[in-house]
């Protein structure tokens with residue numbers, strides 16, 4: 395290859411090199427999701443190892459998510475300053491050290507510190523990947539590559555649900571967590587060796603952090619109702635799936651529904667696959683109908699509510715068909731939550747996109763940690779802290795999700811109204827969906843009048 399060709403290849407956006415760099419960053423996110431979800435598959439083992447009840451077990455995940463959510467905005471600021479490469483490597487190393495600690499922890503203190511480290515490293519990873527994408531791909535491809543990043547990253551759950559669960563069931567706790575730590579170390583080295591912040595620069599250092607600018611960006615991003623619409627979108631769509639994958643899905647399927655570990659792992663894998671198929675479909679709908687994104691969000695929430703409704707209303711244990719409907723509905727939550735980031739991107743100027751993205755990303759994780767804790771407390775209250783739950787205990791505990799869904803939907807409807815008002819003031823009028831559908835002959839005008 396001649397020097398000129400090599401320079402073009404090195405700086406080309408969207409080419410093979412871009413995909414290779416993205417793949418390396420993505421592998422760090424996949425492993426972050428593996429670490430994040432590892433306690434979900436190890437939940438029952440953790441209860442035995444540390445002699446704890448459901449509430450204490452839930453507190454581990456809650457703490458991890460608290461750290462994750464609390465660090466979103468500060469990490470966004472650090473990202474602007476230090477770039478994706480340094481944050482991805484740091485995140486991978488921090489998570490690996492947390493998993494190593496967990497491997498040898500035989501008391502609660504070690505386990506708690508381990509989960510804090512996992513939450514902190516995890517907080518650095520996804521938004522660093524999102525930050526890398528516009529540097530490496532043409533603008534028009536950014537939404538699709540972002541969706542792909544979110545979707546493919548969830549393969550980390552498959553790594554927890556299948557190989558990690560197999561290691562737990564076979565060689566046991568220490569081998570499983572040491573293996574997870576080793577995987578983390580591997581992706582850290584890979585990123586250190588091969589990741590580049592931009593096509594032109596290996597490391598891209600941003601402007602020094604100023605408290606005044608930070609305050610301004612935070613205020614402006616928060617004050618735009620579009621950012622808060624993103625936050626409520628992320629809050630409402632993501633939490634049911636996260637609670638399922640991260641903490642209560644596995645115990646619910648095994649202890650509640652009476653499935654084997656293998657079948658539960660298969661259902662958790664299906665949950666990820668549904669997201670992988672649903673993501674691009676949702677992406678296409680959103681791309682074609684950008685002014686109807688909130689309806690896609692509400693449809694995803696309705697599917698989640700329906701899925702849980704069927705399981706809860708079913709007398710006793712639900713048949714496999716009903717569990718499949720639940721898993722398919724939950725699988726749509728992750729791709730649905732990516733619409734939250736789309737709201738952040740389209741309602742904010744590029745210079746405060748990192749801040750707005752951080753704010754949006756807090757939503758789903760706050761909703762998840764609240765739900766995980768509440769489910770744990772309800773289970774504990776029903777069983778007196780013993781891990782011998784039955785299906786009724788889970789049905790009662792899982793019903794708490796409807797309260798979070800209701801709060802989220804109210805948040806979406808309110809901020810959507812405010813965002814539309816702001817758009818109207820800027821000359822963009824969004825017609826009510828019924829009117830738009832009526833124009834296409836979906837409803838008669840008399841029915842609209844009554845609606």
Ligand SMILES: N[C@@H](Cc1c[nH]cn1)C(=O)NCC(=O)O
Pocket residue numbers: 516520521543544545548632669673727728729731732755758
């Ligand atoms: N909504 C997720 C990403 C996603 C996409 N499809 C399924 N999940 C999200 O917000 N991710 C943030 C993170 O750190 O994982």
